[in-house]
Amino acid sequence: MKNTLFGEKLEEAKPIVFKKVEEYPELPISLGTTLVNKTGDWRTFMPVINEEKCVKCYICWKFCPEPSIYIKPDGYPAVDYDFCKGCGICANECPTKAIEMIREEK
Amino acid sequence: MIEIRFHGRGGQGAVTAANILAEAAFSEGKYVQAFPFFGVERRGAPVTAFTRIDEKPIRIKTQIYEPDVVVVLDPSLLESVDVTAGLKEDGIVVVNTEKSKEEVLASLKKKPKKLALVDATSIALEVLGLPITNTSILGAVAKATGVVKIDSVEGAIKETFSGELGEKNAKAARKAFEDTVVYEI
Amino acid sequence: MVKKVVSGNYAAAYAAKHARVEVVAAYPITPQTSIIEKIAEFIANGESDIQYVPVESEHSAMAACIGASATGARAFTATSAQGLALMHEMLHWASGARLPIVMVDVNRAMAPPWSVWDDQTDSLAQRDTGWMQFYAENNQEVYDGVLMAFKVAEHKDVQLPAMIIESAFILSHTYAIVDMPPQEEIDEFLPPRKPLYTLTDFDNPIAVGALATPADYYEFRYKIAKAMEKAKEVIKEVGKEFGERFGRDYSQMIELYKTEDADIVFMGMGSLMGTVKEAVDVLRREGYKVGAAKVRWFRPFPSEELYELAKNVQGIAVLDRNFSFGQEGILFNEAKGVLYNTDAKPIMKDYIVGIGGRDFTVEDVKKIANDMLKIVESGKLDEEVDWFHLKR
Numbered sequence: 001m002k003n004t005l006f007g008e009k010l011e012e013a014k015p016i017v018f019k020k021v022e023e024y025p026e027l028p029i030s031l032g033t034t035l036v037n038k039t040g041d042w043r044t045f046m047p048v049i050n051e052e053k054c055v056k057c058y059i060c061w062k063f064c065p066e067p068s069i070y071i072k073p074d075g076y077p078a079v080d081y082d083f084c085k086g087c088g089i090c091a092n093e094c095p096t097k098a099i100e101m102i103r104e105e106k
Numbered sequence: 107m108i109e110i111r112f113h114g115r116g117g118q119g120a121v122t123a124a125n126i127l128a129e130a131a132f133s134e135g136k137y138v139q140a141f142p143f144f145g146v147e148r149r150g151a152p153v154t155a156f157t158r159i160d161e162k163p164i165r166i167k168t169q170i171y172e173p174d175v176v177v178v179l180d181p182s183l184l185e186s187v188d189v190t191a192g193l194k195e196d197g198i199v200v201v202n203t204e205k206s207k208e209e210v211l212a213s214l215k216k217k218p219k220k221l222a223l224v225d226a227t228s229i230a231l232e233v234l235g236l237p238i239t240n241t242s243i244l245g246a247v248a249k250a251t252g253v254v255k256i257d258s259v260e261g262a263i264k265e266t267f268s269g270e271l272g273e274k275n276a277k278a279a280r281k282a283f284e285d286t287v288v289y290e291i
Numbered sequence: 292m293v294k295k296v297v298s299g300n301y302a303a304a305y306a307a308k309h310a311r312v313e314v315v316a317a318y319p320i321t322p323q324t325s326i327i328e329k330i331a332e333f334i335a336n337g338e339s340d341i342q343y344v345p346v347e348s349e350h351s352a353m354a355a356c357i358g359a360s361a362t363g364a365r366a367f368t369a370t371s372a373q374g375l376a377l378m379h380e381m382l383h384w385a386s387g388a389r390l391p392i393v394m395v396d397v398n399r400a401m402a403p404p405w406s407v408w409d410d411q412t413d414s415l416a417q418r419d420t421g422w423m424q425f426y427a428e429n430n431q432e433v434y435d436g437v438l439m440a441f442k443v444a445e446h447k448d449v450q451l452p453a454m455i456i457e458s459a460f461i462l463s464h465t466y467a468i469v470d471m472p473p474q475e476e477i478d479e480f481l482p483p484r485k486p487l488y489t490l491t492d493f494d495n496p497i498a499v500g501a502l503a504t505p506a507d508y509y510e511f512r513y514k515i516a517k518a519m520e521k522a523k524e525v526i527k528e529v530g531k532e533f534g535e536r537f538g539r540d541y542s543q544m545i546e547l548y549k550t551e552d553a554d555i556v557f558m559g560m561g562s563l564m565g566t567v568k569e570a571v572d573v574l575r576r577e578g579y580k581v582g583a584a585k586v587r588w589f590r591p592f593p594s595e596e597l598y599e600l601a602k603n604v605q606g607i608a609v610l611d612r613n614f615s616f617g618q619e620g621i622l623f624n625e626a627k628g629v630l631y632n633t634d635a636k637p638i639m640k641d642y643i644v645g646i647g648g649r650d651f652t653v654e655d656v657k658k659i660a661n662d663m664l665k666i667v668e669s670g671k672l673d674e675e676v677d678w679f680h681l682k683r
Contacts, residue, residue: 029497139465167458
């Protein structure tokens with residue numbers, strides 16, 4: 001599934017590995033980018049949004065702890081499956097039960 | 107180096123007196139150091155403060171054990187504190203008191219070479235309307251010791267207190283300078 | 292130049308103002324309080340636009356300074372004894388995040404029993420936090436120390452916090468003459484801070500205080516160690532520049548006084564060294580070849596300078612206004628360690644003096660000189676640690 005949350009940045013992201021002490025920043029800041037750490041493969045259940053039931057309240061977007069829910073140009077929320085860990089909070093919070101957690105075949 | 111010890115009670119301004127004296131000597135180009143006794147001061151309790159004056163930079167960081175000059179801001183301290191403890195042989199004692207030379211001498215454990223008496227409390231009440239004697243007593247110190255000029259004392263007082271308060275305190279110091287009687291013992 | 296008769300604490304407050312500090316966060320504690328009271332007065336009078344952050348503890352004071360410093364601001368605080376101990380966790384944070392915060396610590400004995408008097412154990416207990424430490428002998432050095440500390444701390448190769456340390460009451464509440472250069476000249480000496488990174492650079496967002504796994508933590512510790520080493524050079528450069536600009540030279544991390552031909556040297560830190568210099572003059576007049584070595588910077592430790600001194604003297608009397616229980620005086624312990632792998636082997640004895648504000652006088656120095664001379668002549672050290680003032 002194509003990721004649309006981070007766009008080009010995701011493609012540019014490379015894991016940061018320091019081989020020599022000189023390569024480190026002087027201060028312990030921003031040691032790496034989490035974009036390369038695709039936590040999507042941690043999932044057992046995946047959230048699937050039913051746009052017919054969705055009322056665009058964005059509660060799922062607000063509650064997602066990752067956060068891996070973004071809003072598409074048409075106003076509907078969507079899940080970034082590269083990073084969604086399948087915690088199910090969005091499905092639990094959705095007031096119209098528009099999000100279903102489905103067992104994922106791997 | 108001249109070492110001066112002030113005896114007062116917490117809240118009477120002995121520490122401020124020590125600082126103003128240092129300012130006055132500093133304005134005459136001397137090197138100075140002024141500090142309170144390193145204790146825990148409380149209002150009304152006996153307190154001491156110190157001033158060192160020298161022609162060269164002062165490096166020593168100890169307390170003063172053998173003062174050249176002792177200044178007593180509160181006459182009641184003569185009864186409770188040994189104000190002449192460690193006083194040098196040719197030392198000077200300056201006391202705020204209404205008592206006579208003989209009465210004051212009788213209460214001192216050690217006889218100074220010079221004794222200067224002034225009723226600083228009356229002067230302070232008259233000029234300032236408050237029984238705070240730290241500025242008037244400095245007039246007596248200037249007269250008895252000559253370590254600083256009275257003009258320098260007045261200048262330092264005006265530096266410390268601004269406006270009318272400074273003027274009044276300077277006037278109290280000047281009046282005390284004029285009224286102080288110095289006895290050679 | 293403006294000369295003022297001010298207390299050590301006021302000297303610190305003036306220095307913070309003249310260094311154009313941007314943020315002060317502090318909590319009152321005797322005998323430090325008059326530093327931050329004076330700064331509050333500058334702000335109330337409109338003499339300074341320092342942002343003052345009142346906080347509920349010293350731990351929060353340092354936390355606020357860390358936040359301010361991470362945005363690129365010049366941050367300052369002051370504390371003493373128990374307050375410094377409460378800051379301890381945050382001290383590691385400041386150095387670990389490489390933030391050039393400057394703090395004045397007024398040396399005060401740790402309780403219990405309660406004491407408000409001079410004692411170096413509070414600051415020396417922070418030895419391993421990654422802060423630089425400068426011990427001031429007098430009010431002038433408190434003032435100069437704060438100005439220099441910012442310049443050293445903010446140097447691109449250092450980026451570490453610094454502590455300027457003054458004695459309770461002996462400096463903090465003692466009025467003495469302090470020479471303050473004109474503001475324009477201070478501004479030239481100490482231009483605005485140029486941080487390597489800031490939290491407010493929104494085009495280049497960073498996270499400060501990230502996690503480092505065992506694969507990376509080690510290298511960041513090494514970087515601090517190297518920065519401390521580098522700080523020695525920077526301290527000497529800045530001290531030299533300070534001397535050229537303002538006439539007071541600080542290019543030596545150990546100030547030597549009449550040590551050229553000395554057989555015995557008294558070595559110590561802080562205000563007691565003023566009294567020691569006075570005593571050296573007295574002893575010299577009596578024919579004794581003695582000198583004084585004042586350790587200005589304890590962190591980074593001036594090992595090379597100590598070696599140069601130690602190889603030419605017979606005995607070093609270390610004056611420790613501090614103690615590490617279960618071992619010995621802290622300066623003594625450090626100095627012995629520095630010399631172990633060298634060919635400099637003077638006889639060294641540790642005198643525990645002035646703890647908890649016990650007065651340390653010229654007479655005391657003379658007694659120590661006599662004791663040390665006997666030891667050097669006989670070559671026999673009677674005991675390593677002497678609780679000198681003990682009532683026996």
